[in-house]
Amino acid sequence: GAGVSQSPRYKVAKRGQDVALRCDPISGHVSLFWYQQALGQGPEFLTYFQNEAQLDKSGLPSDRFFAERPEGSVSTLKIQRTQQEDSAVYLCASSLVTGPYEQYFGPGTRLTVT
Amino acid sequence: GIQVEQSPPDLILQEGANSTLRCNFSDSVNNLQWFHQNPWGQLINLFYIPSGTKQNGRLSATTVATERYSLLYISSSQTTDSGVYFCAGGPGAGSYQLTFGKGTKLSVIP
Numbered sequence: 001g002a003g004v005s006q007s008p009r010y011k012v013a014k015r016g017q018d019v020a021l022r023c024d025p026i027s028g029h030v031s032l033f034w035y036q037q038a039l040g041q042g043p044e045f046l047t048y049f050q051n052e053a054q055l056d057k058s059g060l061p062s063d064r065f066f067a068e069r070p071e072g073s074v075s076t077l078k079i080q081r082t083q084q085e086d087s088a089v090y091l092c093a094s095s096l097v098t099g100p101y102e103q104y105f106g107p108g109t110r111l112t113v114t
Numbered sequence: 115g116i117q118v119e120q121s122p123p124d125l126i127l128q129e130g131a132n133s134t135l136r137c138n139f140s141d142s143v144n145n146l147q148w149f150h151q152n153p154w155g156q157l158i159n160l161f162y163i164p165s166g167t168k169q170n171g172r173l174s175a176t177t178v179a180t181e182r183y184s185l186l187y188i189s190s191s192q193t194t195d196s197g198v199y200f201c202a203g204g205p206g207a208g209s210y211q212l213t214f215g216k217g218t219k220l221s222v223i224p
Contacts, residue, residue: 033211033212042202042214042215042216042217043157043200043202043212044214045211045212048210048211056211089155093212100162101144101145101162101204101210102145102147102159103147103212104159105149105156105157105159107154107155108156110155
């Protein structure tokens with residue numbers, strides 16, 4: 001594809017609901033990253049996949065956050081029992097694994113928990 | 115982990131003016147990138163610059179890896195340059211997550 005795509009672009013959830021956010025990386029990009037961006041801050045790392053393997057999930061803020069990439073392309077970030085502090089923009093990025101390692105970002109999903 | 119400090123945090127320019135944005139890193143970084151986040155939130159890639167100097171139109175960037183800093187130069191600024199500029203770097207020479215600074219918010223006024 002032309003770029004990284006994410007859906008939905010906006011999501012409003014009631015506190016306690018589960019949400020699923022989708023990321024379609026650039027075709028051929030083996031590496032996939034999820035970041036969380038709070039208002040007025042820079043993005044912060046959540047988790048990293050190389051193909052279908054989740055190599056680093058050290059940035060996930062709690063066990064309510066779960067990510068998967070079962071076939072090594074599309075990835076889903078799931079948040080269970082959403083809380084107000086989960087409100088943020090969730091960004092997905094992809095890159096080559098063999099270099100150059102430039103990351104390209106999707107437009108993000110803005111999650112609002114009410 | 116790596117700490118990234120960007121300066122200045124806010125910058126207001128008259129259209130046509132030049133500016134320099136700076137990014138300091140607490141440790142050696144690779145995969146250093148500069149981004150422009152537009153008002154709709156999209157992160158737009160400006161430069162991938164682990165070292166050296168690159169130019170693209172009115173923008174140029176220089177990274178001095180041995181001194182752990184990078185500079186972004188904007189010349190003849192335009193109102194469309196407004197937004198937030200982020201630098202980010204990864205810890206190793208490979209595919210690693212990026213650590214971002216807090217950004218520089220640029221406002222260019224006519």
